[in-house]
Amino acid sequence: MPKRTQDRSPAPHTADSHDLIRVHGARENNLKDVSIEIPKRRLTVFTGVSGSGKSSLVFNTIAAESQRMINETYSAFVQGFMPTLARPEVDVLDGLTTAITVDQQRMGADPRSTVGTATDANAMLRILFSRLGKPHIGPPSAYSFNTASVQASGAITVERGNKTKAQKATFQRTGGMCTRCEGRGRVSDIDLTQLYDDSKSLAEGAFTIPGWKSDSQWTVQVYAQSGFVDPDKPIRGYTKKELRDFLYGEPVKVKVNGVNLTYEGLIPKIQKSFLSKDKEAMQPHIRAFVERAVTFTTCPECEGTRLSEGARSSKVKRISIADACAMEIRDLAEWVRGLSEPSVAPLLTALQQTLDSFVEIGLGYLALDRPAGTLSGGEAQRVKMIRHLGSSLTDVTYVFDEPTIGLHPHDIQRMNDLLLRLRDKGNTVLVVEHKPETIAIADHVVDLGPGAGAAGGSVCFEGTVEGLRASGTSTGRHFDDRSSLKETVRTPKGALEIRGAAANNLRDVDVDIPLGVLTVITGVAGSGKSSLVHGSMPADADVVSVDQSPIKGSRRSNPATYTGLLDPIRKAFAKVNGVKPALFSANSEGACPTCNGAGVIYTDLAMMAGVASPCEDCEGKRFQASVLEYRLGGRDISEVLAMSVTEAEEFFGSGDAHTPAAHKILGRLVDVGLGYLSLGQPLTTLSGGERQRLKLATHMGDKGGVYVLDEPTTGLHLADVEQLLALLDRLVDSGKSVIVVEHHQAVMAHADWIIDLGPGAGHDGGEIVFEGTPAELVAARSTLTGEHLAEYVGG
Secondary structure (H helix, E strand, O other): OOOOOOOOOOOOOHHHHOOEEEEEEEOOOOOOOEEEEEEOOOEEEEEOOOOOOHHHHHHHHHHHHHHHHHHOOOOHHHHOOOOOOOOOOOOEEEOOOOEEEEOOOOOOOOOOOEHHHHHOHHHHHHHHHHHHOEOOOOOHHHHOOOOOOEEEEEEEEEEEOOEEEEEEEEEEEOOOEOOOOOOOOEEEEEOHHHOEOOOOOHHHOOEOOOOOOOOOOOOHHHHHOOOOOOOOOOHHHOOHHHHHHHHHOOOEEEEEOOEEEEEOOHHHHHHHHHHOOOHHHOOHHHHHHHHHHEEEEEOOOOOOOOEOHHHHHOEEOOEEHHHHHHOEHHHHHHHHHOOOOHHHHHHHHHHHHHHHHHHHOOOOOOEOOOEHHHOOHHHHHHHHHHHHHOOOOOOOEEEEEOOOOOOOHHHHHHHHHHHHHHHHOOOEEEEEOOOHHHHOOOOEEEEEEOOOHHHOOEEEEEEOHHHHHHOOOHHHHHOOOOOOOOOOOOOOOOEEEEEEEOOOOOOOEEEEEEOOOEEEEEOOOOOOHHHHHHHOOOOOOOEEEEOOOOOOOOOOOOHHHHOOOHHHHHHHHHHHHOOOHHHHOOOOOOEOOOOOOOOEEEEOOOOOOOEEEEOOOOOOOOEOOOHHHOOEOOEOHHHHHOOEHHHHHHHOOOHHHOOHHHHHHHHHHHHOOOOOOEOOOOHHHOOHHHHHHHHHHHHOOOOOOEEEEEOOOOOOOHHHHHHHHHHHHHHHHOOOEEEEEOOOHHHHHHOOEEEEEEOOOHHHOOEEEEEEOHHHHHHHOOOHHHHHHHHHHOO
């Protein structure tokens, strides 16, 4: 055996000199020629106020360019099937490695997408049951609720040599889909009383569907003039045939006022025009109608398991695949550990590792049949992390977007350990984060700012955590901020009674939530907080709920359209100039005909990145030149949409442009800290924190006595939390009751009343473990929340 020499060359190898990611001249979104050097194989945390440019630098520049360069290594044919990515606005990007992005994007809300299907755990379970299940019912597809059973037979033509011969052939595929609910676990039913008043005839205006006016030939008149029903007869007087044609008629062509139109039954028409659309993207009154008219119930045939009777009958150790998917993952991991079958040993090992990763990352309380669309942003991000935990890849750049979102202070240490483990394997870890507990473990910190939007986009500090503390930046000044407990708390003006709450893991909970005060619901992730405030509220509680679901919007949507601000602005322009309001919408009559109101021309270059160039006719202003001649207070509509919220609040508050309705909405946007946004900024460019505050501003105008907020500090900088607390105080002082689900200790300390759920997650939670004031919780230290809050306030 050759002897190994201990002598090493004193000169470092050239390959070891590539230890930095260099960014020069980054200009994505609001970045202002940012140039930084990020150390490789270290944990770098990016901080700064919400909207300062953190995501623009980390996700839209570094990660996006890495992904684009990887995509370019594929053939042109393969690239044609991939999303096309444009090169970020940056002069130089050097030293990039393969980037794996783990963001907060919600998982697909497809009704058939579950935690199991999103993580490959379901696929492994299906193989396991197809090998070990008794009775044996078929291949893995027989246990899949996404696969329907198919049978076919017929003649096929076979050509051999010069002969053509007809042969009989049969085809069969065994699937596990429940035929009643088609693998969804729930069936929908339409409440006909919400569609029409059956005591009236069509001529008398029987329809109660939003937008269906009696004189509309596209809706009401299609039915009235179809010849299938008598328009002058009350609907309750229809014969069986008339009612069947009216509700379920097949599509046929009919003539209405001399125009050929399609007639089809009312139920399929409603399903196509309302139910096939995304509920979040609907106008508020349409969304309210859909929520009234459509009821979802558990499928009576499969009892919500989504699976056929055959798939449910096959068992391993008295457990069916439906039972396995319904178990909490930590219990399922124990069950799998108890299986010993040499023929499937590699499969059991892989499944065990996946399930153990769930437990390790703090998601052991979930079940594999949990719909993916119901996961919070933080849970979805951690589910995506699972496939990377056991990865043997090194020298990879992992990019995380606030991985501590939705985590109780007790769970943050576990997340920190995971980030450090990824780094210690030789990976570069880039984290966008606001929590001091995670910033503290960084090897390198980059602080962006100083402000948000146009006032941000610069690097204010680069260095160590100690250096950040000593710096004069906003993050540095607020890094060691600690809120103190309030000396006096408000007195409740009544109580909202919840009795026998049993949604998800709640254990028959009875609780009185005080009204007229700021109540904070706390507890570890998975303890039942959201189940209590979203799933157990009395139907008559007059609640305005602002949850974590993302805002839907295209690049045409902006703060003005989303908040309803554009309506009073258009009407004000129309009134002053004596023209139609539709002229002042870039999505309607006033749109530039060349770019259709988009402001840019999109050129599709097949597998190459598409090019967006400003429209030459409207110069990016989105409106026809004739529309821009109309003015309000000396400004045209494009100049108004280019204003910041703060500037617009002043503009519409007095003078010729005084518009009270617009001023009121703008005041709400300023209250939630979005004064720097421009009215016409596309929603697709907003950060997660900005989108949630935009949603909060919109709901502040709703008529409701009780506001329920789900983690409003998500995406908020330490300095912005104070502004949020002031906003919550204003809401309570104006006579509202505010209930906040929150993990941030500053919000807990500021509460008038705390309800703590636990003691653990999943089936270890679901109970009220404390009710009282923050001071009482700190004094008792009887729960995990109490211990962390006491430590936070220095108690």
